Each structure stands twice: as C-alpha cells, then as structure tokens.
Amino acid sequence: MNTNRNLAWRLNWYRQSELEGSLLLGRMVGLVEDQHVAHCLTTHAAEEAEHSRLWAEVIKELELPHIRILRSYQSFYLNHSGPPKSLLEVLCFTQIFERRVHARFTSESADPNLPEPAHRAYERMIEDEKDHLGWVAHWLRGQPDAVRLMQNYQKIDHEVFNQLLPYEQHLYDIPGLGKESDIAACQLHAAHD
C-alpha cells in the first residue's frame, strides 16, 4: 500500500473541499439582510478559505504533489439531496457536514504516523470548527423547519460515510474523485520506491 499516495490524495481532497465550503458560504452573504448573520457567514467563509490555504501549505511542506480534485467531500451529499436552495438548507447541511468533519479530523489527527505539519493543521481546524458549529447551531434554533432538514441531511451523512469508508486507505480509487497528473504519479511512485 502506498500510504504517501493516500496522504497526498487526502490532503488535496481536503484542500479542495475547504475551498468549496468557503465559496458556498460566501455566496450566502448576498442573501441576508441581518448584519450579524452576514458577519458570521463572512467570517465562516474566510476561515474555510484559510483552511484550504493551510492544507496547501502542508502539501507543499511535505513535498506532496498537487492533485486535481474533481469532487469535494460535500459533493457526495449533494448526489442524494441536490444542491441546497436556501440559506436554511445551506446551514442545515453545513451543520451536519461539519459535525462529521469534526469527528473525522479528531480521529485522523490521533494517527501516530501523521507527519507533524499535517497534525498541526488538524489541531487548528478542530479548534476553528467549534465556532463554526456554535454559531450555526444557535441560528438554526430559531428556524421552524431546521429539525426536519437536519434529520434528512443526517441520514445522507450516514450513507455518504458508509459509501466512502471502504476507500479510507486508497482514496484514489473513489470513482471520479480526481486526476493524478503524470508528474504527480511519477513523484508519488519515486517516493514509494
């Protein structure tokens, strides 16, 4: 098993997923009238973009190649639900997805074989995630349809988790996840030999 290859795919996958999370939340700012919600969304979007940058730095520091990712982690949810159509749907989805991220990052960061730069990035993001979960949960408490929508996303979350679990140690085999350039393949193969 090529663990370096799997790490390269994992970190590139997370880099791209954080960026897409940022873009989704950033687009919501234009829909809200409330200054406090606009501020929370802007901060949240900016922190997800910062997370993407942090993963990009870790990838560089570990001398892992860039891998083009064609499917964010979130896109697997949208296969089941379709794209969220309102601020309420986006934030219900975000809440369930970020609970999963928090749990995954907590377990993955405990891996003793994880290189130190990656470990530091996980720790930072686990910390930031608490605020993300906090403000969204608070906002959702005042929304009448939130419980039903979250239950639906929760069901999808379990399906996606079970769908992706068999690929944990070889993410590059997830159909359509990304495209490894010849240069990247060469670099990963050389590192493995």
Ligand SMILES: [Fe+2]
């Ligand atoms: Fe994040």
Ligand SMILES: [Fe+2]
């Ligand atoms: Fe987050």
